[in-house]
Structures are given as structure tokens and as C-alpha cells.
Ligand code: BDR
């Protein structure tokens with residue numbers, strides 16, 4: 001089977017770190033490079049976190065720092081209530097010797113797509129700023145994108161406001177640009193990611209693997225679960241971001257439904273909402289495939305195998 005070539009654009013972040021882990025040694029995914037955006041923490045911290053994860057797990061791919069602020073709005077949201085002061089509280093990493101590449105993440109996305117044969121998927125697990133900026137700076141990349149796979153949005157309730165999910169509300173304009181780009185877009189929203197709760201039994205299961213990746217998983221999830229419990233009351237935090245990579249490894253892990261999704265960039269209380277035309281009463285053309293269900297057991301099997309790949 002041919003490996004799926006991907007650029008992973010992320011804001012690590014505990015669940016982003018697991019997405020990096022899952023993509024880093026997968027026989028089904030060719031991780032070409034990582035671009036980083038501000039989100040769960042400031043750009044300085046999310047870049048450092050991506051480098052720490054790659055160094056720790058020996059993932060030899062270029063890491064490019066990207067945008068530190070949304071495309072238009074002034075305010076940069078962070079999620080330190082969940083991810084802590086560093087953005088990746090919990091694990092203690094060895095001294096960081098790896099450095100980010102000089103090229104800006106947006107330029108890396110542009111150059112990599114321009115040089116490609118249209119066979120690269122862009123996975124975003126943070127605010128979509130880097131990809132949207134790249135599309136605006138060099139529109140010729142748009143037809144080169146094979147697929148956009150994002151973690152973000154929700155057909156139902158949000159997690160920042162009743163209407164909006166973090167990655168979308170943090171830069172709704174960027175999400176708007178991506179959802180109106182005309183490229184195939186696959187959305188892993190809270191509707192499915194809230195079904196993969198990393199409950200204590202899951203942490204114990206992964207702990208038994210006993211390698212570097214399982215130890216990192218456990219260290220990350222202990223902090224993540226604690227803050228998810230404090231903020232949302234879950235017994236285990238939703239492992240949002242790795243659903244994107246799990247889908248690329250085994251598409252049957254999620255059930256997709258084609259529908260029109262519109263990003264709300266106008267209203268006040270519903271700003272950042274992904275308005276998904278589930279019933280298509282309004283007869284709008286589908287612009288997205290939205291995950292409507294997930295095979296939870298299969299998902300944890302994929303995570304376990306992803307960790308075992310580090311033996
Ligand atoms: C998303 O927000 C971030 O805090 C997580 O990393 C995930 O990408 C979930 O809403």
C-alpha cells in the first residue's frame with residue numbers, strides 16, 4: 001500500500017503530540033514535515049513542544065514555525081487551562097538540541113505543495129491560519145492539495161462556546177478560507193472526538209507496552225486527563241487530534257457524510273460555529289465530508305499499534 005504523504009500543521013498540545021507520535025512511524029503515512037501554529041499556547045511554546053516530541057521519539061522530519069496570530073483578528077486565543085503553562089505540561093524532556101528550520105511554515109507549505117504532483121494531504125490539528133495564509137499568498141497551491149483533513153468544528157455543541165470549537169473559533173477567518181477553497185475537506189469534529197475518551201483503562205493499556213512512546217503517552221495523558229476533568233468533568237479527555245491520522249491509517253475508523261459546512265464569521269454568540277447541513281434541507285452543495293461516527297475500539301487499536309511502532 002502506498003503511503004499517504006502529509007504535512008502535519010499543529011499546535012502541540014497534548015493531543016497534537018499524540019498525532020505527531022501516530023504519524024511519525026506509521027507504515028501508512030509519509031510525514032514530510034511539521035508546521036506549527038499558535039493555539040494551545042503561544043507560537044514560541046508550540047514550536048518548542050513539537051521539537052521536544054520529535055527529538056524524544058527520534059522523528060526525523062523538518063519542523064517549521066508558522067503564524068503566531070490569527071489572519072485578521074487581533075486576539076490570539078490559547079488553551080492553557082487544558083494544556084498548561086508550557087502547552088505540554090506533564091512530561092519532562094531531555095535538553096532540547098533540535099532546532100526549527102529557518103523557513104517560515106507558510107512558505108514551507110507553499111514550496112512543498114508547488115513542487116508536488118498534487119499528492120500531498122494537509123492535516124491540520126490547530127487553528128487553520130498557516131494553511132489559509134499559504135492559500136492566500138500562493139493560490140496556485142490550492143489545486144495541488146490532495147485533501148485537507150482537519151480536527152476542528154462540531155455539528156453539535158462546541159467546547160469554547162456552546163456554538164464553537166477551539167481550532168475554528170481561534171481563527172474562524174482561516175477556517176472560512178479553507179472551507180471555501182473547493183478542495184476535498186474532511187472534518188473530524190467534536191461529534192466523533194468526544195467519543196474517544198482516554199479513560200484510565202486506556203492509559204493502563206498503553207502503559208503496558210513499555211517503550212518510549214508509551215511512557216510519553218502516559219505522561220501526557222495524566223496531565224491532560226486531570227485538566228479535562230477540572231474543566232469539563234470527563235473521566236478521560238477526548239483524544240481529538242489523533243483521529244485525523246487514524247483516519248489516514250484506516251479510513252474505515254470513521255463514518256463520513258458529505259454535506260455543506262459553512263463557517264460562521266459574522267455573528268457574535270455563534271461566531272466560529274461550523275454550520276453543517278446534515279439534512280440538507282437547504283439543498284446546498286456539499287463542500288466537506290464530516291465524520292458522524294467513529295469505531296472506538298478500532299481507534300484505540302490504531303493508537304496501540306502506533307505506540308508499538310516505536311519498539
Ligand atoms: C482542539 O483544541 C485543542 O485544544 C486541541 O489540541 C484540539 O486540537 C479540540 O477542540
Ligand code: CA
Nearest residue numbers: 013016125126
Ligand atoms: Ca490541537
